[in-house]
Amino acid sequence: MLRVEDLPKAERTSDAVFLEADARDRRVSEPEPEPRSEEGTKKWIDRMRYFLEVDPEGCWVAADGDEIVGFAISQNRGRVWYLATYGVLPGHQGRGIGKRLIDATLAHAGDRAGLFSSTVHPGATRRYRLAGFSLYPQMRMVGTVDRATLPAITGLDEGGEGDFGWMDELDERRRGAGHGPDHKYLLDNNRLVVSRRRGYVYIDGSGRPALLAAEDRETAEKLLWESLASSPGETLVNCITTANEWAVDVGLAARLDIGQEGYLALRGMPEPAPYLASGQFL
Numbered sequence: 001m002l003r004v005e006d007l008p009k010a011e012r013t014s015d016a017v018f019l020e021a022d023a024r025d026r027r028v029s030e031p032e033p034e035p036r037s038e039e040g041t042k043k044w045i046d047r048m049r050y051f052l053e054v055d056p057e058g059c060w061v062a063a064d065g066d067e068i069v070g071f072a073i074s075q076n077r078g079r080v081w082y083l084a085t086y087g088v089l090p091g092h093q094g095r096g097i098g099k100r101l102i103d104a105t106l107a108h109a110g111d112r113a114g115l116f117s118s119t120v121h122p123g124a125t126r127r128y129r130l131a132g133f134s135l136y137p138q139m140r141m142v143g144t145v146d147r148a149t150l151p152a153i154t155g156l157d158e159g160g161e162g163d164f165g166w167m168d169e170l171d172e173r174r175r176g177a178g179h180g181p182d183h184k185y186l187l188d189n190n191r192l193v194v195s196r197r198r199g200y201v202y203i204d205g206s207g208r209p210a211l212l213a214a215e216d217r218e219t220a221e222k223l224l225w226e227s228l229a230s231s232p233g234e235t236l237v238n239c240i241t242t243a244n245e246w247a248v249d250v251g252l253a254a255r256l257d258i259g260q261e262g263y264l265a266l267r268g269m270p271e272p273a274p275y276l277a278s279g280q281f282l
């Protein structure tokens with residue numbers, strides 16, 4: 001299991017894993033991936049420390065002597081399990097380490113429903129399907145918002161801790177369990193915008209929607225427009241499955257382009273909608 005003192009080493013491992021994976025999967029039109037910034041490193045460690053505090057038994061690493069060569073960080077929240085991040089160092093891949101790590105997290109999940117955002121890595125997707133997950137291709141909207149397209153939006157407010165109760169009930173309807181303590185973590189790191197009792201969106205520091213849930217399509221569209229309005233330049237709307245084509249339609253209206261990126265892996269639940277999952281908190 002992961003220990004708090006291993007976090008700096010685990011972070012270095014995670015940076016090396018995803019730098020290599022991003023370079024391999026990069027399309028020619030995309031910029032060369034770069035190592036994580038100092039700020040990114042700090043955020044990663046902070047987030048993993050939080051996961052360790054809330055549900056340490058879902059957090060696993062593989063060690064080779066002093067070195068951490070792999071990690072799988074998952075969490076149980078009520079009746080739902082999610083995988084926040086997972087990787088094995090390139091030089092150690094293909095030897096069964098990844099299987100042992102993911103099996104440890106799945107044992108922790110028990111028979112809970114589950115969800116996470118997956119890369120296209122053939123070893124990863126093989127494991128997920130064999131573990132009973134359905135893989136839903138994810139789209140993403142990318143580009144710079146044409147500000148002339150922004151509609152006037154009414155009925156939205158800044159959210160706060162007092163909103164968590166109804167937000168958890170909405171989460172339960174969308175994905176089988178509330179985000180519970182994750183809402184506080186997300187609020188500390190993002191701006192929260194709500195249509196009270198109808199839907200919410202967390203918007204990150206670069207104006208991207210980090211997690212969006214709504215009762216209906218109209219509310220979801222409004223929340224997404226609000227996110228697009230707050231993006232200062234290039235933006236990205238991630239984790240869009242076909243059941244959430246409303247997000248594609250909003251993105252197209254704002255003159256963003258459709259891209260494709262990995263899968264939303266689900267078991268024991270239908271495709272959440274209207275819903276845009278957060279990559280790490282699902």
Ligand SMILES: CC(C)(COP(=O)(O)OP(=O)(O)OC[C@H]1O[C@@H](n2cnc3c(N)ncnc32)[C@H](O)[C@@H]1OP(=O)(O)O)[C@@H](O)C(=O)NCCC(=O)NCCS
Pocket residue numbers: 017018021085086087088089092093094095096097098099100117118119120121122123124126127
């Ligand atoms: C995905 C990852 C964690 C798997 O770790 P690993 O130690 O290489 O995995 P294993 O050796 O345990 O192999 C897992 C399964 O995939 C298969 N596999 C491994 N590499 C493969 C490849 N390149 N192509 C096809 N199958 C592959 C293995 O045969 C094994 O299946 P089996 O047990 O049914 O035989 C690792 O490759 C990785 O870090 N990839 C880059 C980051 C990433 O994509 N992470 C996933 C985020 S969702």
